[in-house]
Amino acid sequence: KLKEKGYKDFDHQKLFEIFYENDEFREKIYKEIEKDIEVDFQELTNKKASLIKNLDNLLVETYQTSPVLIDDTRLITGEEGCLCTFDIEFIKNKTKEGLFDPRKISESVKDNIVNRLDEFSKLLQT
Known part of the structure; x- marks a missing residue:
């Protein structure tokens, strides 16, 4: 999609800057990609959030104490x-x-x- 729009010779840094600075363009490209690909990005995003939440629930905080004289x-x-x-x-x-x-x-x-x-x-x- 980017090549079709004339962005074929940009390096990754420049493409990142374009996507970061131009929200409207970024959303337009995302929507076009979603149309062409059969994968539901919203479903993948929700699944990713769910997996991260599950991982977060598995985190265990540990504390260590040591007997030291404290001034x-x-x-x-x-x-x-x-x-x-x-x-x-x-x-x-x-x-x-x-x-x-x-x-x-x-x-x-x-x-x-x-x-x-x-x-x-x-x-x-x-």
């Missing part, structure tokens, strides 16, 4: 592992403040913080 910098940047932080703040004049002297925390508040962290730890273990 804080790699954890914080997300390069390795999982990091969980707890920021303890206090409210002064309806404003949250993160900088405070932990020695000034009352024993009841310390106990409450420890109990909450224990609860969280138990949740992670289940």
Whole structure:
């Protein structure tokens, strides 16, 4: 079909460019080829999509872990592992403040913080 249209002396790169840039021409050539060939391209396209979907369903993801000491910098940047932080703040004049002297925390508040962290730890273990 391309030879009939005068595109017989083009290399593959040039033909690709022509098909890429001219959608109307590409569709016209495809339709002419479909008329001349007894194979149903739509059926082949659907079959190809179905086979790719079946192959995709067969893919298995595997993960490998290794016991390695991970430094804080790699954890914080997300390069390795999982990091969980707890920021303890206090409210002064309806404003949250993160900088405070932990020695000034009352024993009841310390106990409450420890109990909450224990609860969280138990949740992670289940």
